[in-house]
Amino acid sequence: MSQNLTVKLQPGTPAPDFTLPDAEGKPVSLAEYRGKNVIVYFYPKAATPGCTTEACDFRDSLASLQGSGYEVLGISPDAPEALSHFTGDYALTFPLLSDEDHAVALAYGAWGENLIRGEITEGIVRSTVVLDPEGNVKLAQYKVKAEGHVAALKDQLGV
Numbered sequence: 001m002s003q004n005l006t007v008k009l010q011p012g013t014p015a016p017d018f019t020l021p022d023a024e025g026k027p028v029s030l031a032e033y034r035g036k037n038v039i040v041y042f043y044p045k046a047a048t049p050g051c052t053t054e055a056c057d058f059r060d061s062l063a064s065l066q067g068s069g070y071e072v073l074g075i076s077p078d079a080p081e082a083l084s085h086f087t088g089d090y091a092l093t094f095p096l097l098s099d100e101d102h103a104v105a106l107a108y109g110a111w112g113e114n115l116i117r118g119e120i121t122e123g124i125v126r127s128t129v130v131l132d133p134e135g136n137v138k139l140a141q142y143k144v145k146a147e148g149h150v151a152a153l154k155d156q157l158g159v
Helices: 049-067 080-089 103-107 149-157
Strands: 019-021 027-029 037-042 070-076 096-098 111-116 119-124 127-131 137-142
Touching: 019 096, 037 049, 049 070, 049 149, 080 096, 127 149, 137 149
Parallel strands: 037 070, 070 096
Antiparallel strands: 019 027, 037 127, 111 119, 127 137
């Protein structure tokens, strides 16, 4: 396996800045979200069962999350075109960002080893990082399960 596997982010530390293309290819920068709480979640592949469940849960919870002061950004290694289809097919109402070289996933500790069908592979580790308005890590969760994750996160955040 790669020697590039990263260290997990810790609460209280500054989150790495990034600028990534969204589903339309438009650059979106984390700096645009300063002054807001931001939920950054990493998922392996658009339109797969677990990723669809998680994205639709975030979509369905977006009003309550935003009402409590949280914005949501989803990040995967998919190309913008795949994200565009995913967004359209499931009426996703928050930005999905393309991290094709997985540099942001590495910086956030969301890239590593996974056990899939008995084989160890390297890729996205389903993760969620919550940032405070100053851009510091408030909460970092790794190897989360797609189903029920958003509800549990809302409970933890008091939403």
